[in-house]
Amino acid sequence: MKLTRRQFGTFTATAALLASTSQLFAQSFPSKEITLLVNYGAGGAVDRTARAIQPFLPDALGQNVIVENIGGAGGKTGLKKFMEAERDGYTILTAFAPATTYAKFTDPDIFSLSDLAIINVMWTDPAILLAQKDTGWTSLADMIAYARENPGKVTFGSSGKGSVGPILARAMFDELELDIKIVPYKGGGAARKAFASGEIQLTAAGAGGATSIKDDAVVLGLFSDAGTAPDWPDAPSINAELAAMNVSVPEGGAYRFFAVHSDVKNNHPDRFETLVKAFEQTINTNQAFKDAAAKSGVGTDWQGAEAAQALIEEVDARFTKILQDEADG
Template identity: 30%
Template structure:
């Protein structure tokens, strides 16, 4: 094949590629133009973007909710995963789209606040608004069932007696890690932080005896209930899943430490929209919010969530109810990382 032939052949290949790709590229254009004319929101599928990978806790929760949201809105809800940078990728993408209510991000707080406070995210926290809070999952300090610590005190005492010997597995780069760092710094404990990429990995490290403890979430770590015991839980009240865990405020009192809030840095799974949606289309914002919060009293949904064992954690409450709490934890987070 001569050189000219090659060029010609290559060009033909690229032209056919472009021809085949055209319908794909054109599809979103048609979708947008037809939606602008419509007032009966939602007139096309709503995108629910999960800011984490498929199969994780937030993903499962969002997919379960999506099925009910479809019924409430009377339109289909498409779940997509857009993981990356602790939720920052999904939020950035959402803010790039038009704030018309067709894109909702399922993510966690205070993780998104953290991307702003600590990671120089290219948006301000005010650019996004929490539509609704799905579940609130408190932080948990876990050790193996046969570990020689009967209480939180035992553990801290052992850690202080053997500086640099005990270890705690955390989800690195996530709020979980910030919580662990804040906790052990406040108690003036020299402990080894070992970073992992997911809750599943931290669990494997604990079960294998490679770390002495892990910081996880109440509901998410229920999977290792039989092999572990909880020493401390970061919530205002005791957990039905981990009755042995001491409540954070009480556990820290002997050390003269008061957490900024009783459930400081607990995982709040939330649905976020651009703040512009609330201003530009208040009725769409309201419709979406009502659809989600109505699940708080939906018997079918409540039965499903109770069967899963998270009946006490589900909120399905409007985001406005949590605005002050989010503000408070954001400021505390900034303060703890500043020094």
């Protein structure tokens, strides 16, 4: 059909208006406050991760940002709440792997990894194994020797079955065939309090999250074959300590990340890009954020969304295998 000049002009004007409206709609995000949903209670390391960046994101986003804590069921309650939220980019999950791996491993109906579009992994915190000073142990070898001579007498405080420290510690105990009494606590704070009071002899957690009990602890090792933990410069590698026994155990840590629903990335790529750029700008260029994060001991890593997604997928696969091996006995 051939258009008249008037019709063509009307068509062109309409197309331009639609394009302009579409562009305006894309630029209007965000048009209201954004929520960082933390799937744990206030005060823990995941909460600290969210609160470290929350005051500074408005500078990059132009809207208020709030933190909402939804604890319970080892992080599952908050994950369920996140999955029920509108998939519009206004709710950002703050969580950590491998706890997310444990949640979906034990309850596959909650979510799958494909439901998440990772914005960034801001704080990678290697897991550390600590002994109470009063035990008299000065090395991992001391603890192993005592545990073998006293089966069932060594106590390990667990902050939750899905927490990285307990997962890796259980894998090590199983590999060494040690009979260790696991004492469960509701969260890392309770486990650290019990450790500091001498109620338990061992605990394991993210190294950065365990600094509050540093004065009460002897470091037995890091579940990391490379690098050190800033607050624990003398911590040896657990696998280096176990090499003489011809034994090795999995390594890992707490990978604290931000994510939105994958539907946001797929259906609103402009919104996802806006969020990614806001986090990148804040982490890389906002000195006030860097100063605040350093003061609170929170990591300030920036990988970019693609690398962060690949990291969380690799961590998820690694810890799924650890959990499956444990379940298989």
